[in-house]
Amino acid sequence: MSINKFFEKFSDKITSWTGSSMAFGIALGVIIVWGISGPIFGYSDTWQLVINTGTTIITFLMVFLIQKTQNKDSKAIQLKLNELVAANKKASNRMVDVEDFTEEELDVLHKFYQKLSEKAKEEDDIHKSHSIDNAEELQKAKQANK
Numbered sequence: 053m054s055i056n057k058f059f060e061k062f063s064d065k066i067t068s069w070t071g072s073s074m075a076f077g078i079a080l081g082v083i084i085v086w087g088i089s090g091p092i093f094g095y096s097d098t099w100q101l102v103i104n105t106g107t108t109i110i111t112f113l114m115v116f117l118i119q120k121t122q123n124k125d126s127k128a129i130q131l132k133l134n135e136l137v138a139a140n141k142k143a144s145n146r147m148v149d150v151e152d153f154t155e156e157e158l159d160v161l162h163k164f165y166q167k168l169s170e171k172a173k174e175e176d177d178i179h180k181s182h183s184i185d186n187a188e189e190l191q192k193a194k195q196a197n198k
Contacts, residue, residue: 067121070114126151
């Protein structure tokens with residue numbers, strides 16, 4: 053097994069476990085034991101350093117696990133959305149892989165959808181929809197028939 057596959061499986065298991073009620077209970081238990089032990093250690097600097105160091109290390113590692121999980125979930129959602137866009141005959145295929153666009157390209161698409169929203173508000177039927185490609189032509193045809 054490659055190191056990447058090992059890390060993938062390991063991090064998936066850790067991520068699942070850390071999101072469980074049991075993990076929360078253990079973390080809460082550690083904090084309670086630490087708090088109760090304060091008088092025993094005279095609330096010393098070392099006593100405080102133990103919890104600070106422990107929580108800092110765990111937080112540092114969890115940031116990477118959370119980011120990995122979010123990246124994986126985001127990629128899965130994008131693939132599902134791409135499949136839906138590709139399968140819909142009326143949807144614009146320009147939306148497939150839109151997550152790879154630059155910020156400027158996304159701004160241009162956003163303006164198109166704002167325009168599309170404005171056109172939809174002019175419709176008598178709120179359930180009608182148009183693609184970016186044909187919204188203006190349909191609107192012009194409707195205005196010409198008035």
